[in-house]
Amino acid sequence: MVGVYMSAWFSDLADQFYRNFIFEDRYRWLLQGLANTLQMTLFAGMIGILIGLVLSLIRVLHKSGAKIGFLNAFANAYITVIRGTPVMVQILIINFVIFASIPVSKLLVASLAFGINSGAYVAEIFRAGINSVDAGQAEAARSLGLSYGQSMRLIVLPQAVKNVLPAMFNEFITLLKETSIAGYIAFTDLTRAGNNIRTLTFSAMPLLLVALIYLIIVMFMTFILRRLERRLASSDRG
Amino acid sequence: MIEVNGLTKHYGDLVVLEDVSFTVEKGETISIIGPSGSGKSTLLRCINRLETPTAGEIKINGEVVTEKNVNRLRRSMGMVFQHFNLFNNLKVIDNITLAPLTLKMMGKAEAEKNAMALLERVGLAEKRDVYPSTLSGGQKQRVAIARALAMGPDIMLFDEPTSALDPEMVGEVLDVMRQLSDAGMTMLVVSHEMGFAKAAANRMFFMDDKKILEEGEPSVLLTNPKEERTKLFLQSVRR
Numbered sequence: 204m205v206g207v208y209m210s211a212w213f214s215d216l217a218d219q220f221y222r223n224f225i226f227e228d229r230y231r232w233l234l235q236g237l238a239n240t241l242q243m244t245l246f247a248g249m250i251g252i253l254i255g256l257v258l259s260l261i262r263v264l265h266k267s268g269a270k271i272g273f274l275n276a277f278a279n280a281y282i283t284v285i286r287g288t289p290v291m292v293q294i295l296i297i298n299f300v301i302f303a304s305i306p307v308s309k310l311l312v313a314s315l316a317f318g319i320n321s322g323a324y325v326a327e328i329f330r331a332g333i334n335s336v337d338a339g340q341a342e343a344a345r346s347l348g349l350s351y352g353q354s355m356r357l358i359v360l361p362q363a364v365k366n367v368l369p370a371m372f373n374e375f376i377t378l379l380k381e382t383s384i385a386g387y388i389a390f391t392d393l394t395r396a397g398n399n400i401r402t403l404t405f406s407a408m409p410l411l412l413v414a415l416i417y418l419i420i421v422m423f424m425t426f427i428l429r430r431l432e433r434r435l436a437s438s439d440r441g
Numbered sequence: 442m443i444e445v446n447g448l449t450k451h452y453g454d455l456v457v458l459e460d461v462s463f464t465v466e467k468g469e470t471i472s473i474i475g476p477s478g479s480g481k482s483t484l485l486r487c488i489n490r491l492e493t494p495t496a497g498e499i500k501i502n503g504e505v506v507t508e509k510n511v512n513r514l515r516r517s518m519g520m521v522f523q524h525f526n527l528f529n530n531l532k533v534i535d536n537i538t539l540a541p542l543t544l545k546m547m548g549k550a551e552a553e554k555n556a557m558a559l560l561e562r563v564g565l566a567e568k569r570d571v572y573p574s575t576l577s578g579g580q581k582q583r584v585a586i587a588r589a590l591a592m593g594p595d596i597m598l599f600d601e602p603t604s605a606l607d608p609e610m611v612g613e614v615l616d617v618m619r620q621l622s623d624a625g626m627t628m629l630v631v632s633h634e635m636g637f638a639k640a641a642a643n644r645m646f647f648m649d650d651k652k653i654l655e656e657g658e659p660s661v662l663l664t665n666p667k668e669e670r671t672k673l674f675l676q677s678v679r680r
């Protein structure tokens with residue numbers, strides 16, 4: 204009896220697998236979605252780093268006495284607004300309000316939207332990183348006759364970058380997962396691709412596989428992060 | 442060599458230095474003592490403008506220190522900090538060559554040769570390729586001194602160079618400072634190492650009440666202070 208149920212279950216499973224992934228080459232939809240997700244995350248990450256670096260430098264320069272009150276106010280407002288509103292709302296606004304009548308690729312819109320969002324968080328990470336470098340480091344550099352810019356570039360920033368690497372990695376992992384809402388602006392990322400199949404087959408399989416793919420990527424990145432942390436801990440700090 | 446005129450420093454409402462004036466001649470070693478919070482560090486930091494004075498002027502080799510010329514004048518003033526402040530991201534040799542190379546005062550070969558000669562002088566030539574975190578406190582401070590000397594300064598400022606060190610390492614740092622002083626370096630040394638002051642300093646300043654309260658030859662000031670506060674302070678550190 205049990206054997207009959209089992210074989211029925213297996214043949215149902217095989218049938219489901221066929222309908223979800225093989226029929227009409229549907230696995231290709233997922234591959235294309237995965238490629239889109241990875242590209243979007245990478246571009247958004249780079250945009251985020253760029254924005255974050257600029258914002259954090261503005262705030263640090265302002266604190267050290269540079270006369271850039273206007274820029275600083277802008278940076279503060281940016282960070283407050285982005286961190287104070289849901290990322291979902293932000294991408295909807297960027298897509299349906301700002302880019303409403305501008306014909307650009309969805310990849311660009313999505314990357315920009317998530318990059319703008321990530322930038323605010325990266326700015327906070329960088330700022331904390333710069334502040335984590337002992338003020339004596341910059342003072343020693345200045346006391347030798349180096350300019351503010353030179354001591355920042357040669358002494359403070361290299362140490363700050365090292366201090367923020369783990370946090371940056373975490374931000375990147377978060378970003379990867381957050382991009383799963385890109386479907387709401389009609390960008391076919393991994394999640395959207397899986398859901399597209401589900402609407403045809405009414406099967407749980409495509410979304411479960413999507414979840415598994417995200418999990419594998421995140422676990423891989425976490426593994427890299429752990430190794431990185433161990434290497435940093437055993438290197439030249441102190 | 443150093444002329445301080447009417448130096449005043451406030452932090453908000455807190456007055457740390459009030460109308461401080463003195464001159465230091467070339468080759469002099471000045472020992473500065475005084476209770477915690479009396480403005481010793483602030484005085485040194487105003488001289489190389491790590492702090493901006495509230496009022497007064499400071500001349501180095503006859504030139505008034507301003508916001509404009511400070512980077513250039515700092516090259517002629519080395520500073521040694523209580524907590525060493527070696528660059529954690531650079532090896533010992535690179536700590537020493539960074540400033541001469543960045544400021545294009547020497548080529549790479551010359552800077553490294555100069556750095557090795559200085560490491561030799563502070564007895565740490567074999568440490569050229571290690572990171573600061575692997576050094577003991579005394580070794581760190583000797584590297585910090587070498588780093589400051591690499592710029593070929595006329596003046597050296599020391600802010601409690603031995604007070605973060607374990608007792609057995611104080612001597613090695615004081616020895617290096619003593620050699621520098623004997624070799625004719627102009628030095629301002631904030632330190633409560635009275636033995637060093639007696640042996641190496643030409644004059645001693647006692648700071649309290651926002652100014653240099655008493656000044657004299659170290660052996661005289663230490664054994665026979667005129668001011669009541671100086672007496673009290675010396676009793677408290679000898680305790």
Ligand SMILES: Nc1ncnc2c1ncn2[C@@H]1O[C@H](COP(=O)(O)OP(=O)(O)OP(=O)(O)O)[C@@H](O)[C@H]1O
Nearest residue numbers: 452455457475476477478479480481482483484601
């Ligand atoms: N950046 C700052 N902001 C506000 N107050 C400060 C600052 N730096 C120093 N002070 C204050 O100025 C006073 C003098 O400080 P300073 O460090 O010059 O004293 P010091 O004689 O070197 O003391 P110590 O022996 O403890 O090193 C102290 O009351 C200190 O709290």
Ligand SMILES: [Mg+2]
Nearest residue numbers: 481482483601
């Ligand atoms: Mg002090």
